[in-house]
Amino acid sequence: MLDRTDLRILDELSMNSRITMKELGKKVHLTGQAAASRVAKLEDSGVIEGYTIKVNQVKLGWFIHAFINIYIKTTHHEPYLSYIKTQDNYIINNFKISGDSCYILECKFPSNERLNQFLEELNHHANYRLSIVINK
Known part of the structure; x- marks a missing residue:
């Protein structure tokens, strides 16, 4: 179970994963060594998967x-998935989701x-609806 300090460590690392353990310790009221130990435990337990x-x-x-x-009308998604694998330069994420679309x-x-x-x-493999990001 994560305690409040672990959650603060995760928050700090999410904002800056290059922070030194000494700086991290100061921010969460631990020594640098104690912060490093906590981070190592979070990594070993799989809570932190990577940086x-x-x-x-x-x-x-x-x-x-x-x-x-x-949108794929059949349960046979392999043609779409095969096509997507060839487009990895353009694809950041491909999420299988619930709801109206697949x-x-x-x-x-x-x-x-x-x-x-x-x-x-793409239209040879599936129907789609496009949304373009205007601003973050």
Whole structure:
């Protein structure tokens, strides 16, 4: 069971996973060594699965951020899933979901032309509804 200190540690690491254990300890009122021990326990128990970075996609040339609801009329989803595996440059996440649609894709594209090409190819495997992110 996680206590209040563990939750504060997770909150701090979520904001800055590069924080030193000494700094983390100060923020949660522990020594650096005690904070490191807590973090190690959270890692060992699987609560912390890994660390990551936040990348500015626009600065990398990915100007379009889109969510695409996927509708498949049959229970045979393999053609769609096979197609999606070939598009890993554009797909951030492919979530199988409940509700009206079967999946929701989170994607990035460098241009409207490439988005259009992706959608034309996608339409051979599934119907879709597109939403483009305007602002975060």
